[in-house]
Amino acid sequence: MILYGLKTCDTCRKARKALPDADFVDVRDDGVPEEILKRALGRFGPALVNTRSTTWRDLSEAERANDPLAQLQTHPTLMKRPLLVAGDTMYLGWTPDVRRSLGF
Template identity: 65%
Template sequence: MIIYGLKTCDTCRKARRALPSAAFADVRDDGVPSAVLQRAIARFGDALINRRSTTWRELSEAERALPVEALISAHPTVMKRPLIDDGEGLHLGWDPQTKAALGV
């Protein structure tokens, strides 16, 4: 299991504490592997973008119009998080539905 998120994100910290055996990848340092990003886009589409983030608010209109993959590749902190790959599927966020799916 791999958690993609930010070291400084409180929600990601909660997920990491609840899933201590999961590996963690900081998207700011490591990015999101292309294959994982493609699967996430196929599963979540535009919901993968956190439009409430500081990063999103600082983007120009031209940058906001970029395709999801290009936008996240250029600005990984605009991705909603955490993105959790449990080996069988992807989960976005740390809500009760994600917790139930992961058995937490």
């Protein structure tokens, strides 16, 4: 399993603690591979973009109008976190539903 998130994000820290064997990728440092972003956008659609984040508030109207893939490639911290990838299965966030799906 790969956990995409931010090392400074409290929610990502909780997920990392619960999933100690997951490989962690800090999106600020390493980004997210384009193929993963495309799959995640296909799975979660616009919900993948965190429109409540500071990064979103700092974007210009022109940047906000861009394609979500372009937004996430330019500003990977816009992605809702964590994004968990386990083979062909993806989970977004660390909600009770996600935790239940993972057996917690």
